[in-house]
Amino acid sequence: MAEMSKAKLKEIQARNKKLDQEALRLIETTASDVYKKINKRKKPEVELPIRSLSNVSYSRKNGYLEIGKQRKVRTLTVNTVKTFAQTLRMMSLSKELIQTNDFATKRDAYYQSKNWGEAMFTDQTESDAVMDDIEALFSVDHLNREQLRFVPDEHGGAVAGDLIVLDPDIETGEMERIDCTRFGSGAYSIPSSVEHLSFQTTAKFILVIETGGMFQRLQSHKFWRTAGCILISMGGVPTRATRRFVRRLADDQKLPVYAFVDCDPYGISNIYRTLKVGSGNAAHINQFFCVPQARFLGVTPEDITAYDLPTHPLKDVDIKRAKDAIKNDPFFQEHKSWTKAMNQLLKMGVRAEQQALAKWGLNYVIEEYLPRKLAEPDKFLP
């Protein structure tokens, strides 16, 4: 195991501490604003970004779908007093979690509220809504929910390859060193919150893969070693944790990210689009949960012809999805090459899965397809 320099360790610890302090500062500022308003005999207010598609646009500079400047002011009135009380209590819970170096899932937070007497939540949808509000409130200050120690219930995808993850133990505070080359035929599983992780790697790029099956093949044959990369399985549309992990890793280590997904409207407009620019529904958190540096390795519509892949006809829902993306999705409107590719796919009327490459032999993807593709990264779709 390579020794971590003391300086590096200190740096990581300082970074994590800074994040926590920033979160605490924001919670206290918000509470203090409310407190001061009340004592001036005024009704406290909070300002939330409007989370509707009309307030979402594609930012060319940042490379993702960004929430606009529209805000709504929520004033503390008789009608909102319950939500207000619950929001403040939830923020107080967050403060406690940060101070005790703990975390709570959405479900945990819901059960925590059962100690709040009258202010308790009767249903998790209520506590989720309040949590979404808090997240939206702090997103303005570039703080996400995980930093407030509210973590999603679902974990992230699988990781294998040339990567060491540094993960502080919440009990002892000691730095765990996880070597992602040493999982045999298994893999490292991305935790639900990745904010406190740090990385060490010599890999040249990150390859994110749609299906667990393809990931398994590449991992078992140690493709990461021959190609000098980190393999990450998304398992369909990537979760918050996966997106955040890829983003932090790519930012931190300045690595290019290549996506390898099925060639169908779902793979392109849902999985890849969400990975790269985030989702329109939760645009306020896209700043954390997207990977603008991602590029599309394949499978491209052109690959279907070039590699003579077996196909399936597009279903009605695929066609509808593709047309809708071309027409309404700011990402496609920004990238004409994508509009062109999508139209080409529609014209062909077929789709092909990444595992269709097995037609030419099970390891054709390792021996032929990926090396050939990786030789010309400039040709990847944006």
Add this chain to the structure above:
Amino acid sequence: MSAKERDPDDQIRLDFASGVMASAAPGADVVPAPGAVDAVLASARSGSGQRGKKVVRKDGAVSKSPKAPRGVKAAAGGERRRVTAAEMATKHREISVSEFFSKNRHLLGFDNPSKALLTTVKEGVDNSLDACEEAGILPEVRVEIHPEGDERFRVVIEDNGPGIVRKQVPKIFGSLLYGSKFHVLKQSRGQQGIGISAAGMYGLMTTGKSIRIISKTGPKKPGHLFELAMDTRNNQPQIHREEDFDWEKNHGTRVEITLQGTYKKGRHSVDGYLKQVAIANPHARILYLPPDGAAAGSSPEEVTQTGIDGAGGDVVVDGLIVHERVTKELPPEPIAIQPHPHGVELGYFLKMLQETQARQVTSFLQNEFSRVSARVAAGMLESAGLRPTTRPSKLSTPEAERLHKAMGEAKIMAPPTNCISPIGEGLLFKAIEEEVQADFHAAVTRPPAVYRGNPFQVEVGLAYGGNLPSDELVTLYRFANRVPLQYQQSACAITKAVLSIDWKKYQLSQSRGALPSGPMVLIIHIASVWVPFTSESKEAVAHYPEIVKEIRLALMEAGRKLGVHIRRVRREVDEHKKRSYIQKYIPHIGIALQEILALTDPEREQTVDTLTDVLEKSRKV
């Protein structure tokens, strides 16, 4: 084939003057669909030719001519004719109305035992109220139902009315279609004089007991007692007993009928019926002894049970359920009016032409119709192409038809409406308040309107909330001329109008095509000189667009009042909830702020107090 052998539902004409029926020719001027006695009766009532004193129908004569009755069918029968027309003519004979109804008692509301009991009470109460009002006496009606063993009841209806002079008693109670109101165009409960004698006849038929009447016309006059049966064949009373009777009442009438029947609680109960009578007759005091004894009703628990549809308890005094009057003023006496030119049907018009005393058709029009001036008459005659001086009886049928058409088309002032006596908004409101316990009451009386020349007026009342059942359809009480309508709710124009309203607008829930649901009793009253019923048993109002429209307008007006009330109640509930919100949740804001900002307890308390104050103040603005 004699008329007697034929299906009585097939082609029947009533001759109201003589109380006989004759089979009529198909194709006569007012032809009902074959097999629709109801329609014949309805058309008879709604003035299609038989509204007058003596109906000597032209087709009545035709019906007795040998060929006419068989006209259509004989032709269809073709070669198989075996009896000559002359032979058939000998077989035709009159059927007594009483004989007819003894075979068709369902037409009058005696189709089943429970309905028979209710109908008997209803006819007796109608008569009593009408008699009292006509005589200007505040009605006090006492109804008793005594169980007499197996499915047998003795029904007693006693009033404080003017009484009946001795020699009239047998006629009134012992023969059908003997009455004072049929020939007069004014608002009244009974019309044909069928009801009470039919009830007596029903009793006689089912139990063999004669009808017993005690009546007295004044404090110094002797009372008299009759026991009557009925000769159905000749529509004549049979007097079994007649004697002087020493009655403690100053004046009034007591009728006792023993009949086979079933006593039921609930929707079509006598109890419910009398409650509804009380609502529509706020000037009447109604006492009721139910068969199970009102003594049982003296315990508070039983009291509430006697209430209809959970609408609240009844007052029990001395073993009687008492519906107290809420006013001591009699409704103004309805005035009889002449027919309006727009409301007269051709058959009746032809008869009027024959019977009038007027020598010239112009004076005929002016004297025998309402709202016809000399100028209007001249205009109608001109457009009919007739000379004003023609003798009415000399008009040919085509001429008469032209004149009838001209009358229908002429622009004439609406008929006078002072002939209607509605309950009135104020009294209806009071009566509902008295009879239906609820949180909210409303009443609406529309201005009079006119359908086919007949003035009418619609009233709507409602009671909402309280202990009324909230998860059921609303209870609908229909009234015509202050008489509750009990059956055929879905066939009634009133129901149709209720269904056509979007009650969601007025904060009630309503499934498609159904009555609204909610804790509500809805009361609708139509007062008219001639309420168009769909059948002789007078249970449903016919669908005249003018009537449906008026009902709708009244319902919407009442509905708006209801909507305002329900919204206000909701606001109050809301307000209360919000107030408790403040008390419930502000302390939590204090706790959270204390936790985040490390406030001291006094600081927290002060913040909570201030915030409470700020919010309370902002509410008042």
